Amino acid sequence: MMDNLSAEKPLTYDQITLGMALPELEFEISEERIKKYTDAIEDFNPIYFDTEKARASGFTGKVAPPTIAALFILKIYDCLGGQPDGTIHAKQAFHFFGPVYVGETLKTTGTVVKKHTKRGKQYIEVETTSLNSLNDKIVLGRSTFIWP
């Protein structure tokens, strides 16, 4: 495990170790983030923006698009100095356990579970666990990257 996980520049493949634990990231699901994200993906489901419509649909408040998880499960690499330029996202899995509500702050941790080379490419796999404001498990993730 790396002693210093506050790298200023991205770690190389060799510097990343199997079992490395990424420090907890707090991530606010703010209305501003929702706005930017939904603008980018052109998803304007009213339950993301309108409390009454969200409640009428059975939720307790405005909810976030599920794949907003992409934002916080990638942000955890900031502690590694980010990802190197040219990193390619090869695979992604999410297991969702409930809605993420606008205004919540999520806590995400990650662990490097696999690293290997194949056909000249270097692969890193990271499992993430995200807890909601009630400390309930809300999203599990598994990401595979081709590390330059």
Place this chain on the structure above:
Amino acid sequence: MNAQNRQEIGQQLPSIKMKIDQGRIDTYGEAQGENDPIHHDQEWAQKNSMFGGTIAQGMMSMAFISQMITAQFGLYWVNDGVLDVTFLYPVKPGDTISTQGQVVKITESTDGKRITCAINCTNQDDRIVLSGSIEIVV
């Protein structure tokens, strides 16, 4: 709730179609807080990337898949849903991406009906850019 009340094997999910341009890629990057030149710097990408130019973030296409699932089943699928994809081909500015999904398995469980769909995204040349599966409980 948008969900159809009956699901059956072979049922097609409603396709989502999105035009990808550099502006969308840049907005997505702002939302994600990333500034990787592989997504945003055409000159860098042409010189340094195997793709010959900028590419969209892989998770952007995953978001379109999520929209397709929600359009079919309503957002309740997030209460117990697994979405698993492999990014197979780069998505570039100028591409038009379409989502496809089909119900391939339905099992009854104590939690409800467990539905598995095969899903993918294709570009305007029918090239598969992403493929995988979703498993949800409704």
